[in-house]
Amino acid sequence: MKPLAERTEQLKQSNIRAITLMLQEVDGINLGQGICDMPTPEPIKRGAHAAIDDDKSIYSYYGGILQLREALLKKSRAYNRIPANSVDDIMVTVGSTGAFVATILTLLDAGDEVIVFEPYYGYHCNLLTVMGASLKFVRTTALDWDIDFEHVESLISSRTKAIIVNTPGNPNGKVWSRDELNQMATLLKKHDLWAITDEIYEYMLYDGREHISLASIPGAYERTITLSGFSKTYNMTGWRLGYAVGPESVITKMGLLADLIYICAPTPLQHGVAEAFSMSDNYFADMLTSYERKRQLMCTTLEEIGFNVPWPQGSYYVLADFTPLRERFEGFDDDMQASQTLVDRAGIGTVAGRSFFAEEADGDSCLRFCFAKEYDVLEEACRRLKAAFPPSA
Numbered sequence: 440m441k442p443l444a445e446r447t448e449q450l451k452q453s454n455i456r457a458i459t460l461m462l463q464e465v466d467g468i469n470l471g472q473g474i475c476d477m478p479t480p481e482p483i484k485r486g487a488h489a490a491i492d493d494d495k496s497i498y499s500y501y502g503g504i505l506q507l508r509e510a511l512l513k514k515s516r517a518y519n520r521i522p523a524n525s526v527d528d529i530m531v532t533v534g535s536t537g538a539f540v541a542t543i544l545t546l547l548d549a550g551d552e553v554i555v556f557e558p559y560y561g562y563h564c565n566l567l568t569v570m571g572a573s574l575k576f577v578r579t580t581a582l583d584w585d586i587d588f589e590h591v592e593s594l595i596s597s598r599t600k601a602i603i604v605n606t607p608g609n610p611n612g613k614v615w616s617r618d619e620l621n622q623m624a625t626l627l628k629k630h631d632l633w634a635i636t637d638e639i640y641e642y643m644l645y646d647g648r649e650h651i652s653l654a655s656i657p658g659a660y661e662r663t664i665t666l667s668g669f670s671k672t673y674n675m676t677g678w679r680l681g682y683a684v685g686p687e688s689v690i691t692k693m694g695l696l697a698d699l700i701y702i703c704a705p706t707p708l709q710h711g712v713a714e715a716f717s718m719s720d721n722y723f724a725d726m727l728t729s730y731e732r733k734r735q736l737m738c739t740t741l742e743e744i745g746f747n748v749p750w751p752q753g754s755y756y757v758l759a760d761f762t763p764l765r766e767r768f769e770g771f772d773d774d775m776q777a778s779q780t781l782v783d784r785a786g787i788g789t790v791a792g793r794s795f796f797a798e799e800a801d802g803d804s805c806l807r808f809c810f811a812k813e814y815d816v817l818e819e820a821c822r823r824l825k826a827a828f829p830p831s832a
């Protein structure tokens with residue numbers, strides 16, 4: 440038989456998903472995949488029920504229903520301070536992953552170079568690789584994950600087309616500062632680059648940090664595509680609803696591509712999520728209070744056990760280093776073994792550190808923990824972890 444397309448050769452199950460499948464078998468607690476299994480807000484659920492009952496069942500415009508795009512335009516201007524011009528700068532997608540796919544299909548040709556910061560969200564890199572892009576990595580390290588912009592600039596060549604920004608970041612929770620975003624915007628302009636910025640954790644910020652969108656930096660909007668979604672903010676990862684904001688010329692092409700791939704995001708679910716904008720702003724404050732408590736519990740527990748813990752500045756993940764545990768426990772030789780050890784001894788799922796680095800060795804002493812769980816479930820997870828790996832006296 441003739442072979443499958445070359446682009447399928449490197450494809451394999453992501454470690455993020457693999458842990459979910461493994462955990463289902465042992466009935467463990469999944470702190471691996473960023474599932475977000477708290478309840479979806481009632482207004483959103485009611486909105487979707489009503490849309491289904493009202494037979495809002497036909498295709499929407501490929502860029503999404505107008506009501507939702509209008510709400511997103513308002514939100515992008517008010518919360519993100521993005522100078523979007525009209526609803527034509529907004530498109531609703533199947534998850535922020537759908538937005539990412541539409542963006543890279545629109546911006547990149549095979550062979551184009553893209554700069555990515557490590558540790559990265561693997562789906563960004565794997566999709567870029569499937570597209571035939573060539574990746575250049577900029578390493579950032581705990582505790583602060585500072586960016587060496589001279590190094591970034593040294594990697595830019597005539598073939599460099601885009602830079603990926605992810606703030607707040609997955610897996611390390613880095614929140615980009617205004618100064619960093621200013622430096623990035625300067626580089627974009629100087630070298631005529633596109634930026635693709637994934638801001639899906641935009642409401643999860645700690646220690647009084649502020650979310651700043653790259654596209655809000657003067658001069659950056661025209662070369663920046665901002666991606667976000669509803670999954671994380673409203674606990675609805677399975678609804679697959681995201682969006683992109685950017686210059687109309689780019690969004691139009693992205694919409695045409697999305698139309699070819701899946702026509703539109705599911706219409707009744709779009710009506711449902713449009714109800715999110717009728718909720719009061721207290722929703723975000725309450726969510727933050729709840730995540731602050733969870734971050735505290737998760738990070739304190741890991742520190743008590745002996746992990747080195749770079750407390751996340753935002754998002755709901757922590758990328759913790761287990762090196763100090765090696766002296767006290769068996770089964771922590773590398774990240775894959777450590778992840779398996781946590782499943783076997785505590786029934787806890789995590790994601791192996793190598794999933795976030797180009798070179799496996801760079802992630803082989805860390806695990807990603809996701810604390811987007813109900814508080815009592817997280818408490819139980821922490822209790823199990825401490826029982827299996829007792830803190831040293």
Ligand code: GLN
Pocket residue numbers: 455456471472473474560562609
């Ligand atoms: N973004 C989430 C994570 O990093 C889940 C999405 C996925 O399964 N890739 O865990």
